[in-house]
Amino acid sequence: MSVTPAQQDVLRSFSPQSPRDLIGEFRTASASGVQQAVDRARAAHREWWELGAAGRAGCLARAARQLEARREEAAALVVREVGKPAAEAAGEVARAISILDYYAQAAYAATGEVYPPSSAGLLITQRRPYGVAGLITPWNFPLAIPLWKAAPALAAGNAVVLKPSPESPGCAELLAALFAGALPEYCFAVVQGGSDTGRALVDSADVVSFTGSDRVGRGVAAQAAGRSVSAQCEMGGQNAAIVLEDADTGPTARLVALAAMGYAGQKCTATRRVIVVGEGRDFGPALIEAVRSLAPQPPDAEGAVVGPLISEPARERVLRAVAEARAAGGRVLAGGEAPDGEGWYVEPTLIDDLPADHALSREETFGPVATVHHVRGIDEAVELANSVRFGLVTSLHGRDLDRLLLAAGALQSGLIRVNAPTTGVEFYAPFGGEKDSSYGPREQGLAGLEFFSSSRTITIAPHGR
Numbered sequence: 001m002s003v004t005p006a007q008q009d010v011l012r013s014f015s016p017q018s019p020r021d022l023i024g025e026f027r028t029a030s031a032s033g034v035q036q037a038v039d040r041a042r043a044a045h046r047e048w049w050e051l052g053a054a055g056r057a058g059c060l061a062r063a064a065r066q067l068e069a070r071r072e073e074a075a076a077l078v079v080r081e082v083g084k085p086a087a088e089a090a091g092e093v094a095r096a097i098s099i100l101d102y103y104a105q106a107a108y109a110a111t112g113e114v115y116p117p118s119s120a121g122l123l124i125t126q127r128r129p130y131g132v133a134g135l136i137t138p139w140n141f142p143l144a145i146p147l148w149k150a151a152p153a154l155a156a157g158n159a160v161v162l163k164p165s166p167e168s169p170g171c172a173e174l175l176a177a178l179f180a181g182a183l184p185e186y187c188f189a190v191v192q193g194g195s196d197t198g199r200a201l202v203d204s205a206d207v208v209s210f211t212g213s214d215r216v217g218r219g220v221a222a223q224a225a226g227r228s229v230s231a232q233c234e235m236g237g238q239n240a241a242i243v244l245e246d247a248d249t250g251p252t253a254r255l256v257a258l259a260a261m262g263y264a265g266q267k268c269t270a271t272r273r274v275i276v277v278g279e280g281r282d283f284g285p286a287l288i289e290a291v292r293s294l295a296p297q298p299p300d301a302e303g304a305v306v307g308p309l310i311s312e313p314a315r316e317r318v319l320r321a322v323a324e325a326r327a328a329g330g331r332v333l334a335g336g337e338a339p340d341g342e343g344w345y346v347e348p349t350l351i352d353d354l355p356a357d358h359a360l361s362r363e364e365t366f367g368p369v370a371t372v373h374h375v376r377g378i379d380e381a382v383e384l385a386n387s388v389r390f391g392l393v394t395s396l397h398g399r400d401l402d403r404l405l406l407a408a409g410a411l412q413s414g415l416i417r418v419n420a421p422t423t424g425v426e427f428y429a430p431f432g433g434e435k436d437s438s439y440g441p442r443e444q445g446l447a448g449l450e451f452f453s454s455s456r457t458i459t460i461a462p463h464g465r
């Protein structure tokens, strides 16, 4: 059950495709409400930790089965609350179940190392939970992101207090309900609200994991550092897809178009810049055609790939960015308009002829917009890809393995995907970016378990020697 003991306000969540469709009203937590939730979680965490690996594994597996039993309801809520196309929403629920199952088993992972002692006895390390993990999450993966933080935090023996995005409170309540049926009381709590609630959580948690924009993430990192609390912050990207001369035109164009425009470009890993290597290529026209084929549709329509933006201000930001690009000499190759009618839709938009230092090429615009750049050679492509302050993910497309490997080695990017879209994340492998895209240790996989636990070094010598 959601714990919001000291209430101060009400949050209303509306559907982005049908903005009059009220999903629900949710009580927000004041600073004292957050403190109360953290205090209760801290007290509950001792019992949770003492359950042992098998106990925690059983509870996480129970949460997985409960989500499985409600998978259609969960996917429908993701579609309705954050406008995610139905097939992707079903995929997110499937991934969420796998994350819970994976970390249920990961609860049994080794929690220390053995070193040779300097004299007789033992020299070992042991990982232990911090206490309360404070999680702050965005709305675009409203089940998967909270779970890829909460499941390792819980598996490692922490209790969790989650502050979800004010754009996806309904999905967070669903998670609270799942955990309420699977975990001891107060081990998982949701505190609803915006920036004040988030700040209060960073002020009271024992370890902090954040995903969201780099502007907010930098503040969270500084605030946590001020309390000497460990933090990991996963932030934005300005991801490039580099298309080499020997890439297959049609399939690569379709793959890059989907990576840029799928879910209306509302993924941190979406392709924002397409860098085409070589003169006289037919790749440009193929990309335009592939992007034009991705017309916005209601997210529950059969075969929908591009739904609405999350909100009216989000749509305004995207349309303003396109207008500024046009004013700076950018050529709109596809899209560029908001279709008439209900919902916060924008046509998938491709722009070229922009100066490389234009804001649209350098800063993240969280929507279905990508810029196209033409360069002569692979070195120039890598230099352009690296020229922004972000370094989350870069994709490379081509056949010549030597050139692909050389380029991959020179990229400043936390994830490099060869002949794969920039989008797509494997929850069992470490995830994170370089430069302004990330702060602190990696998340997901076993890296997640490590982040949510603290290592101590223990020396045991024989008595009386």
Ligand code: NAD
Residues within 6 Å of the ligand: 136, 137, 138, 139, 140, 141, 163, 164, 165, 166, 193, 194, 195, 196, 197, 198, 199, 202, 211, 212, 213, 214, 216, 217, 219, 220, 234, 235, 236, 237, 267, 268, 269, 364, 366, 392, 437
């Ligand atoms: P956001 O930064 O506006 O909000 C993220 C979360 O932080 C929300 O829960 C918000 O309420 C909270 N928050 C806001 N101000 C705060 C403060 N001062 N202190 C504490 N918490 C605060 O981001 P968003 O609009 O929800 O999500 C979109 C952004 O998330 C994009 O920049 C995207 O690239 C990024 N993102 C990154 C990843 C990744 O793994 N790298 C994944 C998904 C989204």
